[in-house]
Amino acid sequence: MPKVSIITPAYNAGKLLPETIMSVRQQTFTDWEMIIVDDCSTDNTYEVALSFAAIDDRVKVLLHEINSGVAMARNTAIDAATGDYIAF
Numbered sequence: 001m002p003k004v005s006i007i008t009p010a011y012n013a014g015k016l017l018p019e020t021i022m023s024v025r026q027q028t029f030t031d032w033e034m035i036i037v038d039d040c041s042t043d044n045t046y047e048v049a050l051s052f053a054a055i056d057d058r059v060k061v062l063l064h065e066i067n068s069g070v071a072m073a074r075n076t077a078i079d080a081a082t083g084d085y086i087a088f
Contacts, residue, residue: 005083006034009073014044021052021059035060035077040067 006024010017017036024034036059038046049061062076078086 003083004029004032004085004087005077005081006032006087007074007077007081008034008036009039009070009077010036010041010045010049011039011067011070011073012041012043012045014041014048017045017048018052021049025056033058033060033081033083035062035080037062037064037073037077039064039069039073 008020013020021034021036024032036049038049038061040063046061046063049059053059053061060080062080064073064076074088
């Protein structure tokens with residue numbers, strides 16, 4: 001079964017991120033990794049993402065120390081991806 005890398009840039013998404021992650025975790029296809037790149041958020045996005053990574057090792061969290069925009073966050077996640085396919 002091919003592995004899918006799900007690319008998830010995030011900026012101040014602390015309130016919406018749990019629903020996003022849970023949506024992916026509830027899929028019937030299970031051979032995936034979710035790479036969340038926090039683009040220097042000023043809310044609790046990073047902590048929320050880490051809390052899910054702690055309970056599901058398919059969730060990976062990266063942090064930009066300087067806000068670089070959504071395109072750079074996507075590129076950071078793509079560089080870290082190990083899947084055969086990439087989904088945004």
